[in-house]
Amino acid sequence: MSDVRTRFAPSPTGFLHVGGIRTALFAWLIARQAGGTFILRIEDTDQAREVQGSVDHIQESLKWLGLNWDEGPYFQSKRLDTYKKYAQQLIDSGRAYADPYTPEQVQEFREEAKKEKKPFLYRNHRPENPPVWDGSKPLRFKSNPKEHSWHDEVMGDLHSGEEVIDDFILLKSDGFPTYNFCHIIDDHEMKVTHVIRGQEFLASVPKYLNLYEALEIKPPVMATMPHIMSEQGNKKLSKRDGAKDILDYRDEGYLPESMINFLATLGWNDGTEQEVFTVNELIKKFDLSRIQKSGAQFDERRLLWINGAHIRNLSLNDLYEKVTIFWPEEAKKTDESYRKEVLALVQERLKYFAELPELTRFFFADLPVNPGLISGHKQLKKYEAPQLKELLEKARDSLEQSDFSVEDLKERLNKLLESTSEKPAVLFSLIRIATTQSPASPELTGSLHVLGKEKVLARIDQQLQAL
């Protein structure tokens, strides 16, 4: 096993949406590609924002996608002693001090600076003789204002000035560490080699580098992912703006490999014209340096197309296993071989499983005659009812003689076209409508074959009566 170690570190404040999942995916791909270790860490240091059940929900989401982790989940709330140890180290080395001010006072400083149109820096108010830290006050980092230069695997070489370096809080007055502090400790203790995170953290990297120096820790490789933007394209995708729970996609019948394909190619490509990737191909081909620097808009239509492509690549048996819960109610009493025949017919037109019921219901239930299908048909509506009746009766007579093999059905329908000298658009539409009573259905002979003689004739009779 290589020493590459990556982590996904969500906070348990609700469900995961595509943005968070993509960060997890890229970290996972790096670990898997290198034969390294993928770690799950729960950043639960903000008790106020914690949402019940979200830890389970997060794990369920990752499991659905197959983003399996090798270590964890670790919980930061169970590691407070570790953070205190490092905090003490910083106090001892003179790089941390007790914050003597109340939040209100700090807020005043902030407003003062704003009034003077100057950027607010806490360190301008750094107390000369801070009180001894007893845990009742926040513990602040005593920063060392300086310029920082560093490399980001995605963004390239970056540089920042000393004006962005400030004294930030390490430990809150409730004893919990801030993210800014504990993620650095954890990444170090867990020997994380590659930190993959969203662009919202980019502006904070200089202050992390400052802290790394104070702790004498070598920073990991850093890679900043551009944001996934909302479909309006004007802001970072977030729960507030209606980003969906990733598990909603599972419940609508998207394949996990489709979601992974979609998210991986949103802001990344392998340099070829390949669009559809299996997960294994992604593990092999993924490369941080080919990640786009700019944010990409989330386009669900593209996800839909990718999902259709993956569905078509599935073997019938695989597909059958995956659609189990999506069959229409009426299908439950039919046997497996019949459902598989139906599935084989609709596989090429299925884009997500939730549309399975509307696509297949007529195979399982006798639907009432729907006159709108004929009156709304651009060819059939030109015909009078008696003409249609005569035509359908001829079809019935011929089908009654059939053994209902696909070959025989094809042959009979072709002969019928000749003998009636009707266009396929008329004859086939009529038979299709009579036997399916649905606006859309798979190709005709296959559908007739699967439905079987008994049902087909009965449905034609039903249609004849209505004409």
Next chain:
RNA sequence: GGUCUCAUCGUCUAACGGUUAGGACAUCAGGUUCUCAUCCUGAAAAUCGGGGUUCGAUUCCCCGUGAGAUCACCA
């Protein structure tokens, strides 16, 4: 407002300074014996603006403009 990042068809993107700026999704039009879909063919569709550098800029530099992020005892 300060700071940071980014900028190619509507969308996702390709193009070691030299291409008729390519592909995919979506759209539209044809075709594949019926519908919906698949598949095939075709159409329309882009280098944000201005300056440089260069024989030559989508590509390098500068200035604008636009977009996003960030400036918490949230992560």
